[in-house]
Amino acid sequence: MTILVTGATGTVGRHVIDHLLRQGQKVRALTRNPATANLPEGVEVVAGDLTDPGTLHPAFDDVSAAHLITFGGDYQPLRHGQQIVDLAEKAEVGKITLLGGWQEGTLESAVQASGLEWTFLNPVQFMANFLTDWGEPLRTTGVVREPYGDRKSPPIHESDIGAVAATVLTQDGHAGQAYHLTGPEVLTARQMVRHLAEATGRELRFEELTPDQTRREWGTGGNRPDLSLFRAFTQTPGVSDEDLVEILLQMYGTPHEYGTILTDTVERIIGRPPRTFAQWAVEHAHHFQPHGAA
Incomplete structure (x- = not known):
């Protein structure tokens, strides 16, 4: 099965992809412009925009898990969260990670009210x-x-956020959690x-x-x-x-x-200090x- 990564060319998305590839996972990357994505060999790159749910149907086809971001290209909260969740449920997506925590949009509440196995990833400040x-x-x-x-x-390395996301998407025991992620x-x-x-x-x-x-x-x-x-x-x-x-x-x-405040969440999940x-x-x-x- 395939793991979908949205925000694939962004600060964290590229690291999520790298960590999933190291695990031998099959990765599909969503980007608005596949021609300029410059992603690793072996990644399936598909065109789509989270702010336009009508473009997302192919991205969710045969997907077992998905890493979602809660904002669009202008960093504003997504307005069509329920439609995105409907697509994920229709595709029978299992695990979902949501990267956000800075602002409240429509996707967070829609995911929480759904039958999806969700985990929120809330870093305070990216080193990037x-x-x-x-x-x-x-x-x-x-x-x-x-x-x-x-x-x-307590800034966190963006690669450590990616490592947490990849672990949560491929292991059990994280459903319904909101993880406050910090550096060391x-x-x-x-x-x-x-x-x-x-x-x-x-x-x-x-x-x-x-x-x-x-x-x-x-x-x-x-x-x-x-x-x-x-x-x-x-x-x-x-x-x-x-x-x-x-x-x-x-x-x-x-x-x-x-x-x-510091948390030990990163080390508990990925097995090493951030x-x-x-x-x-x-x-x-x-x-x-x-x-x-x-």
């Missing part, structure tokens, strides 16, 4: 997010300029920049902005990071950039237990080198 958030400033200036440098999080340590933003400095051999540093500096620099569209992903995950599509900066300042400046941020930094050091550097 720092490729987008810090890649350009560290390549060009060697400096991350953000507020609240001592804010904490709680780190501050400053500490993560130091790990990147060690991995790259560069003098990288964190420069803390005051809230007022953040409002002036980010609110006017100057040297602020791309806020589009944050906008999607806060489900505030109509809010102004200035108000979005205020939401971000409040989030960064207010400790949140769920966002900083990878550290220092390991991730070494693996991705080339992304933080100046343009044109060897």
Whole structure:
């Protein structure tokens, strides 16, 4: 039987596929553009879009399990969750993993009310997010300029999320669970920049902005990071950039237990400790080198 992976070309989807292939599983990958998917040999690539259930019928044909994401290409929650669940039930799909937890859409509730054997995977922060958030400033200036440098999080390696998904999809004992996934340590933003400095051999540093500096620099569209992903995950599509900066300042400046607590879930499921941020930094050091550097 075949395991369907949606979000197949995304940050986590590629790792889900890699781990399933290592297990010898037959994998079908859903992507909006198969011609540019660039997935491993042996993966069956099919065209489809989770935001358009009418395109999904071939993807679910003869599928035994499926890894689903709860958002579309614009990172907004899926609006047609019940239709996706109906397709999965009609195809007699067994196990389902749902990657999400940042926002509530229609797919989560539809899956919970179904007869599917579901498991929610809720990571707090991907290590890969720092490729987008810090890649350009560290390549060009060697400096991350953000507020609240001592804010904490337990970032998780995206490959470990993929390993958990692959295990849950192929083993019993995980039905009806919502797994809070974290890395092995709680780190501050400053500490993560130091790990990147060690991995790259560069003098990288964190420069803390005051809230007022953040409002002036980010609110006017100057040297602020791309806020589009944050906008999607806060489900505030109509809010102004200035108000979005205020939401971000409040989030960064207010400790949140769920966002900083460590869990042993990854190790319990895959049988080894999750990878550290220092390991991730070494693996991705080339992304933080100046343009044109060897």
